[in-house]
């Protein structure tokens with residue numbers, strides 16, 4: 411009943427692209443307004459950004475930040491969001507049945523990204539708009555000077571270009587809920603022509619084509635194949651989106667959610683490579699897992715806190731899930747799944763960043779705090795940089811309704827190429843049993859356990875709330891040893907673990 415594996419730097423998966431630790435800011439609910447932006451909040455800076463939230467975002471360690479949607483982008487008119495704030499129009503946001511004030515726009519987003527040390531990942535609207543508007547946005551954002559739109563940017567106070575390198579060609583265009591939803595043929599052609607035109611401005615842009623909205627879509631995998639048949643040589647990545655929630659009290663299956671994530675990734679890799687083979691291409695398409703998280707779509711779930719929604723409200727409370735310890739353990743397992751596939755997943759965005767299915771909650775006029783999911787993300791971003799080692803555990807298993815027989819241990823390891831330090835991320839999926847772990851280290855000059863930090867709780871449903879913002883936090887494990895090249899540890903039931911070796 412001991413889980414075992416071997417670590418050897420001779421067997422590596424890939425270097426980690428730092429953009430694997432990306433996130434997502436959508437004009438949705440209170441992610442932007444009263445989330446990251448709230449002029450008049452006691453902690454707001456001169457630009458109206460909440461410095462308490464900025465501090466938490468910096469500590470979280472997010473890299474690429476996707477913006478402005480999401481479903482919102484399919485009705486987005488970028489020009490509404492630039493220039494003097496008093497002249498910006500109020501618009502209907504069809505995606506979320508809200509009113510968009512445009513008081514936070516492109517320039518404010520770039521200011522936010524720079525203040526948190528991230529990189530922008532901008533989406534263009536391929537729902538209600540097309541090639542021309544994508545090019546206009548690209549010229550406004552990136553052209554140095556001397557054209558109508560680049561000079562307009564300078565006149566708006568942004569002399570320096572925004573230098574946006576990574577672009578999403580629309581969002582979830584396979585979904586019937588998407589404004590301007592398209593067939594795979596229609597979207598494939600539009601994505602290819604938008605990509606071709608954007609590369610005429612700048613051949614070095616990195617482009618993400620929309621994959622399926624989730625792996626359960628009727629058109630799943632065929633959508634990707636058709637889109638790539640049109641756009642293969644013109645794009646760099648295809649997107650994946652996945653959300654998980656506990657259904658009907660089946661916690662054992664929920665804890666195994668990453669089984670689905672890994673198989674989803676493997677199916678899309680196979681689909682991309684199949685199209686590449688058919689096209690006799692030398693190029694490989696990578697994956698941008700640009701929406702992933704735990705998300706309770708069931709309004710009865712205890713994570714739910716949204717009041718009934720009023721039509722066309724401004725910054726309503728939407729998708730404000732309050733995450734538990736068990737959610738954080740599943741969330742950590744999703745991070746492990748992404749790292750285990752770092753050879754093809756080059757970008758990933760935790761959806762979303764503040765208030766909306768987010769690791770950070772912020773009350774209007776009040777405090778901002780860390781949800782349970784904040785901790786696994788911050789640790790993975792801090793210690794998950796370097797080379798992912800190929801970990802093949804031999805683990806005890808358990809039975810699940812959704813996924814059959816599943817390993818109790820879900821794990822990966824990342825070697826920091828500068829310091830030689832290795833960090834093991836591990837989840838014990840058992841709700842009741844502690845899991846003994848033994849890892850043999852080969853070819854690694856490691857002699858001590860720097861830290862074994864655990865997120866677990868007597869009450870797996872515990873959460874950090876406005877009333878008690880610090881109820882849940884990681885604690886130190888005891889009894890973890892590294893002797894003669896063998897690591898021994900015990901993983902508490904239902905736990906996320908970070909074991910650092912030097």
Ligand code: AHR
Pocket residue numbers: 436479480481482581582623701761762
């Ligand atoms: O992240 C919330 C929503 O989920 C996004 O707007 C959309 O792309 C997805 O369906």
